[in-house]
Amino acid sequence: MSYTPHTDADRDAMLAAIGIESPENLFDPLPASARLSGLLSLPERLDEISLVHHMRDLASRNAGASRLVSFLGAGLYDHFSPAVVDAVISRGEFATSYTPYQPELSQGMLQAIYEFQSLVCALTGMDMANASMYDGATAAAEAALMLVDAANRRQVVVARSVHPHYRQVLQTYCTAADVSLVECPYGDGVTDAQEFRSSVTDATACVVVQYPNFFGCLEDLSALLNHCQTVGARTVVVTDPVSLGLLKPPGAYGADVVVGEGQGLGCPIGFGGPLLGFFAFKSEFQRRFPGRIVGMTQDGSGRRGFTMTLRTREQDIRRERATSNICTNEALVALAANVYLCSLGPRGLRQVADLCLQKAHYAADVLTKECSVKLAFGAPFFKEFALYVDTRTPVHDLCRALRGDGYLAGYPLGDAYPELHNALLVAVTEKRTREQIDGLAAAVVRHMGRGGA
Amino acid sequence: MELPDDLLYTRTHEWVRLDGTTATVGITDHAQCELGDVVYVELPDQGATLERDAVFGTVESVKAVSDLYAPVSGTVAEVNGALADQTELVNQSPYGEGWMVRLTVAPDCDTSHLMSAQEYERYVQESGH
Amino acid sequence: MEPLVFEKSVSGRIAARLPDCDVPHVDAGDLLGSGSVRETLDLPEMSELDVVRHFTRLSHRNYAIDLGFYPLGSCTMKYNPKVHEMLARLDGFTDVHPLQPEETAQGALTVIHAMERILAEIAGMEAACLQPAAGAHGELVSLMMVRQYHRSRGDTDRNVILVADSAHGTNPASAARCGFSVRSVPSNDRGLTDLGALRSMLDGSVAALMLTNPNTLGLFESDVQEICRLIHEAGGLMYCDGANMNAIVGVARPGDMGFDVMHFNLHKTFSTPHGGGGPGCGAIAVGRELEPFLPVPRIADRGDGQLHLEYGRPHTIGRAHSFYGAFLVAVRAYAYIRSLGAAGLRQVAETAVLNANYVRARLRGHYEIPHDRTCMHEVVISASRQKSRHGVRALDISKRLMDYGFHPPTNYFPLVVPEALMIEPTETESRETLDAFCDALIAIARECETEPDLVRSAPHTTVVSRLDETAAVKQLNVRWTPPEQETSV
DSSP states (O other), rough: OOOOOOOOHHHHHHHHHHTTTTTGGTTTTOOGSSSSSOOOOOOOOOHHHHHHHHHHHHHHTTTTTTEEEOOOOOOOOEEEEEOOHHHHHHOOOHHHHOOOOSGGBHHHHHHHHHHHHHHEEEEEETTTTTTTTOOHEEEEEEHHHHHHHHOOOOEEEETTOOOOHHHHHHHHHHHTTTTTEEEBBBBSSBBBHHHHHHHHHEEEEEEEEEEEEESSSSOHHHHHHHHHHHHOEEEEEETTTTGGGOOOOOGHHHHHHHHOOOTTTTOOGGGOOOOOOEEEOOGTTTTTTOOEEEEEBBBTTSOEEEOOOOGGGSHHHHGGGGOOOOOOOHHHHHHHHHHHHHHHHHHHHHHHHHHHHHHHHHHHEEEEEEESSSEOOOBBBBSSSEEEEEESSOOHHHHHHHHHHHEEOOGGGTOOOOOTTEEEEEEEEEEEHHHHHHHHHHHHHHHHOOOOO | OOOTTTTTTTTTTTEEETTTTEEEEEHHHHHHHHHHHHEEEEEEOOOEEEEEOOOEEEEEEESEEEEEEEESSEEEEEEEEGTTTTHHHHOOTTTTOOOOEEEEOTTOOOOSBOOHHHHHHHHHHHTTO | OOOOOOHHHHTTOOOOOOOOOOOOOHHHHHHHHHHHHHHHOOOOOOOOOHHHHHHHHHHHTTTTTTTSSSOOOTTOOOOOOHHHHHHHHHHHHOOOOOTTOOGHHHHHHHHHHHHHHHHHHHSSSSEOOOOOOOOOHHHHHHHHHHHHHHHHHHHHHHOOOEEETSOOOOOHHHHHTTTOOEEEEEETTTSSSSSHHHHHHHTTTEEEEESSSTTSSSOOOOTHHHHHHHHHTTEEEEEEEEEEETTTTTTTTTHHOOOOOOEOOHHHTTOOOOOOTOOOOEEEEEOOTTTGGGGEEEEEEESSSSEEEOOOTOOOOOSSSSSOOOOHHHHHHHHHHHHHHHHHHHHHHHHHHHHHHHHHHHHTTBBBOOSSSOOOOOEEOOOOHHHHHHOOOOHHHHHHHHHHOOOOEEESSTTTSSSSEEEETTTTHHHHHHHHHHHHHEEEEEEHHHHHHHHHOOOOSSOOSOOOHHHHHHHHSSOOOOOOOOOOO
16 A cells, blocks of 8 residues: 555656666665665554554553543643534644745635734733744743843742643753753642742742642732742743633733643643643743744735744744744644634633633532542632542552542642642543532542541 | 945945944945845944954844844944834945944054955955855 | 634624533632632634634635645655544544553553654664654754763763754754754765865764755765764764655665664654644654663553553653653554555655656756756755846745645755755655646746746735735734724713
């Protein structure tokens, strides 16, 4: 089987036109010693029927949210995506196009990106947004490095309540760039105000905080950002775009850069990729931000058109002095987010956020009332909350038992926070029903016995 | 290509007008032509000290970035603030309103490495750019 | 013109049908603190039909492989088979969470693990990792490993990355991101790395040389083994920018040539859709010496019938992505490789090279071809003759190609060729398509002589003509803002 179209007659005619005898001669520029003798050692080829069978078999060896009732979040969430989203991004006109270097042939994607940028600005309350980043973690790392470059200070402070993987990626990027990274501890589910004030000084280029944070809790953003302002440190706020259907946006608190993971906006969890990093910023950084941006302009006849702009920051023009090396981003996922946000509108997104909020609080109530678990933190939370599990039952054992009942109960926090070894992070989205939540609570009671208040 | 006789030129397409201890610097008509519409000019702070051949700023069009090199050593006495929002002056009047910096230079400022208008014209033709 | 979604918005419309709240409802302000709740949110309000029509109309304003020939050099715009789209949408792949217990995600781990082994085999290297999200990300991660490798040996003064002057801009940009300084290695008059110049640049400061092979002129670096030997002798490492793997996949392996580390672009060589600029996947492969530095987690087969995520690796550079990379992109690439097999992949390279050389042969005499000898998967031609004789530039010819129904080649790259037009036909294009494209370029060459203004003012048939890019920068408008509210009495 092959996707190549040539018949033997085509091939002969083409070789004759080139003036060579055999296809082998095409590789004459390769010294024999640099060539592979024989074929690669790869698994046997599959026809389409066998391929589909093989892939279905592999897929069936995963038990995801379509087979288990999922309360697992920790950065990626089982949100609802209307069918229209996938219908649009499946269109070959979008999916099989490339980066819109030639605007005359790419107005569709360019306009969609412009709309995406505008939507991100509206959600986050920021001046400008780029065309997307790889994911939330790399968006946060790029934001921090941009602010380091802008500040002539070489220290970044990250709250320990930021997603552990984001902190790890930040560490990877900071190490390579010789930037020091300092972690600031949390108190009752949110960043410890006093520790924060002593960690963030006039040597700090920027601070990275998350809102709602990894534990689902709402940081006191205005206090944190006020302190940053007094010492001249800039701020990166990592946020969940779904929460912004309800929450006052980080831009309203004065954040310099707002980044996050856009997966919840119509993108499948997909074992963690591809994802959608978004990156919104104050306009003072318009010559420094990483990645692509689309602007509106006109053609010679005064027709409105869109084109990539502010291009001289980028690697293909400025090479080693580019503000970042990113070029390919996540355009098709950004398109999905655009379609998602248009389908929901302000009332729909607010409703989704409110459903998450209500159901998460209902779940927290039911679980803490009926089971021997209690809330780990007292801070207000959005759609995710941490539970302390009775220490007689290791969290992993409880999760395994609940899996047997058909539940993915959440994320064992001890995997990333040794001090929270008996805590479980539970996420509740708009897709969970009261029946499922009650079912989870009943299953917990079965395994741990009744408890609570 | 306009090339005033009273200026001196560099191989990196800057011009310099020497008037006592003041050296006014900009980019040539040829350079602005090659760049196309200038959209951004980045200039040093007043008071900055520049060594000859040091990069003192950049000039950008939509799809190109060029470094600016100091033709002579000196201290930045003045920068052309108008270029902050009227970058088109570089295209419209490269030797006039599109000037970039004024340097205070030593009275015995060495200019022997710079080209005359005729030499620069020949240089541009020969190098084909 | 298609209005913006914001301009189509009508207050009160909504497309999505969401569930009612089935739990007791508490005021959001009471739960979150009243100061935390937002008052306004300017998103568009549309019906589902509004949404569908809007995006369908936008799609009609976009060129794509599914519509026609897209010979964008260095980008490998080959056909993206439809079955892969169906497979990447199977519930068992889309619904699985990366933090699920390993035993519930064995299918997903198997795909990643199998892909890593396949890519290592194609690279001729020890191991591979799918974590980087794009080619540039793969470069960045690789250079982080290079940095760590030298430091782990106490070799802390290696702060220079050598980059060919024909290299992609991402190479120097990635190097700078890791704190390296960049030195450019010139090409010789045959369009290949100048060995003499390279020798003179070698000293104890060289951390690595980044080489694209075949290079961006579409030429195979026939001295590659000698180049690797020289760099290794100087204590440096060899990085292969794998953007051009389509030319040699199954024919030659970077590891066998002497490279230590490389990246693949699964969205190029292995046919996953480019999606208008992403998502991609910039998988990397490494030799034995760099393997300990790979990002975590690794996927380990401990022989117990299960695959495991492994974190305890002391030399790792750390984590480079939120999770394990673009898994659903890897699913498509895996399906592609499985449907071709070893012989099929070799045929990919052979046909890609055949097609590029056929285009070269057909355009000879009509355009200048700076290196008119057997090329690999792409051919770089130059419009310098058209520019000097008729004042028509590569950009104009590119725009005119649109009127003939084709996407233009990459232009003005590589930088070492003036008025460059870089044509990469890929293996999936038929002879008729290549002929029609070459006929169009030949017709345009004639138009340059007879009607240069027609070419200079192209395109004439697209939904917009050339845009004012200067105004786009100077009157920057990168987001919609609501029109000023008129005060009503």
